[in-house]
Amino acid sequence: MIDCNHFVRGLEQAGIGLVTGVPDSLLRNICACITGTLPPERHIIATNEGAAVAMATGHYLATGRPSLVYMQNSGLGNAVNPLVSLADPLVYGIPMVLMIGWRGEVLSTGTQAKDEPQHRKQGLVTLAQLDTLGIPHAVADASTPDIAGVLAGLTADALARPGPVALVMRKDSFAPYAGKPASADHPWPSREDALRTLLGALPPASLIVATTGYASRELFELRRQLGQPHERDFLCVGGMGHASQIAAGIALAKPESLVVCVDGDGAMLMHMGALAISAGCSNLIHIVINNGSHESVGGQPTKAADLNLAKLARSLGYGFAHRAESLEALNALTQRALTCGTSAFVEVMCRTGARGNLGRPDRYPAEAKADFIAAIAKG
Structure with a gap:
């Protein structure tokens, strides 16, 4: 190697x-x-x-x-x-x-x-x-x-x-490298616990678009653990940074539906200018999980660790934009976002880390797409 x-x-x-x-x-x-x-x-x-x-x-x-x-x-x-x-x-x-x-x-x-x-x-x-x-x-x-x-x-x-x-x-070209140990994580909630809280706060009919990486994988497994169907979730297994605009496309076409984008800090920064479009969708709630890390590809830091994404979102036009640093705050802000009557942005501060036995979605994308389209059609 x-x-x-x-x-x-x-x-x-x-x-x-x-x-x-x-x-x-x-x-x-x-x-x-x-x-x-x-x-x-x-x-x-x-x-x-x-x-x-x-x-x-x-x-x-x-x-x-x-x-x-x-x-x-x-x-x-x-x-x-x-x-x-x-x-x-x-x-x-x-x-x-x-x-x-x-x-x-x-x-x-x-x-x-x-x-x-x-x-x-x-x-x-x-x-x-x-x-x-x-x-x-x-x-x-x-x-x-x-x-x-x-x-x-x-x-x-x-x-x-x-x-x-x-x-x-090619894969496995480089030998393992023992870098400096990571600094202690902030005592914020885990991403998976944040997603579990979010699912408990959202109406069952919500349409969820989840970003590339661990967020989609954890959402898929949480649905399975809770005995809930996957049909209202669109998992962006590729196309990093584009989840918000997929969600915006749905929100614009279906103004009577509640659309939720579950994003990551690195993915959001990748095409941040697109948020100016999402901010115009009054039926869209944009949840950004900020752990300051490209975690699923090695844990490299992002600039989001030093930014207040909620303030940025407000400047880009979101009518409601706040930061949550606990599960209780996330639940409360989600409840407020549901009734604010405007586009909403919630930045959720999370620590890094994922379960060692975290799996991957086992449904073929074409099958998941068909179910999602059918769920939208049901209204």
Whole structure:
């Protein structure tokens, strides 16, 4: 397996200046090493992949040094616009190295590795996408003998083009990295307890759109534990950052229905400008679970740990926007949101952590979609 410290030394040897990107579960060990090794000004966790490409562009303009931009392959779509319209050799020619975690990878046998439904299509088309974009790429795995040499070669290629190149990482490429122990969590409620409280406060007919990650997984299991049907829940197993606009689309089309978006802090920050649209939906309650962490992909911090999201939501147009720091406050604020007569936003402060035996939804997305559509039709 690739030693994480050796990889970081390879970045230094290749002349990489800035490291930025969006965390990925396949890259959690190397991201932890980068966080623990590089000074804060040289490693920035971006709000979305396109923003990371833009940051790398600015860094090159200021220093003449290429950056490493990391992401999961599902985030490649967010990066396409700045890659093509800014960094491409036909435009400004900005050299950078993309490090892409290959979920749903295609094995050397030509078969696809087993993965979650949301990663199947993306895994099949990842290399073809890079080919279509004209981005030269190399694939690395645990047996890659000289990762420092690979990084040096890719960086030289990026400078020579000049433009983006990519390093596509297979699953389990990096050796485990023992980073610094996490600081003690704040005594806020767990995300799962917050979701349980929310389900108890909402009317049974509520339509719930839940964001990517642990929130959707916990919601699915809570429904099962409580003996409740799943038909009124739409779980965003992919499309991180877009739950609020799915909820807004439903709310606008069904003004007589109560629509609830269960969001995460990292997902909300990814496309925060969209909240100005959600804020115009008087039948929408937007619940954001803020634990200051990209928890499901390794626990990397988000900027939300230092922000008051409720104040931001109020400035973006929500008529009702408050923060809850306890289950009692969450229950009370949800009750108030139900009767406020305007768009509502509730920021729920939660600690990190999930059950070790937390499962994943076992219903195929097409089946869940059909049930959700039928539930909307029932009114």
